[in-house]
Amino acid sequence: TQLLEQSPQFLSIQEGENLTVYCNSSSVFSSLQWYRQEPGEGPVLLVTVVTGGEVKKLKRLTFQFGDARKDSSLHITAAQPGDTGLYLCAGGGSSNTGKLIFGQGTTLQVKP
């Protein structure tokens, strides 16, 4: 069974601080996605990485896929209150089903 473990589970920081969220597994994934979810809404896709070692930037967010495609990280620079939410990583397997396995999520609170 493929599992994704996210850490930390909860993060409360001040506006302007930097942070990193980790997503780890013992399994290899063909792709890794990061989503952000706000209360009462469905998760929204932030980025997809598919190549080992790939780094993608989305404004103040930097996403990295591990060389062995077993882990990923999300780094936020100068966090803002608008970054508050639940961050989820999700891994796609090698099967053609498209099924994604989700991590438990990291709840981020950015205080002004």
Added chain:
Amino acid sequence: DSGVTQTPKHLITATGQRVTLRCSPRSGDLSVYWYQQSLDQGLQFLIQYYNGEERAKGNILERFSAQQFPDLHSELNLSSLELGDSALYFCASSAPPVYGYTFGSGTRLTVV
């Protein structure tokens, strides 16, 4: 609006009852996925349909069933409901290759 429509948004029902959740995928997406989200379990994959056919199954209870119709909308049927079935139920859709999902805003089911 993500393009994935889920109805109803909220549902309160009694134990032992049966309910049907409805999902219309984003235009052009052939795959529909159902996930259950609870506080202690995170996002758990239930079932996937692709162009009307079941493609993958997760830890879906025997009391739960789903189908995808010719117009590609999908329904998730939950029967003999128990208190523990209270959760957020999300539908998502995707187009191949699967590099990410588009989620609906979910149905919050409360069993009393």
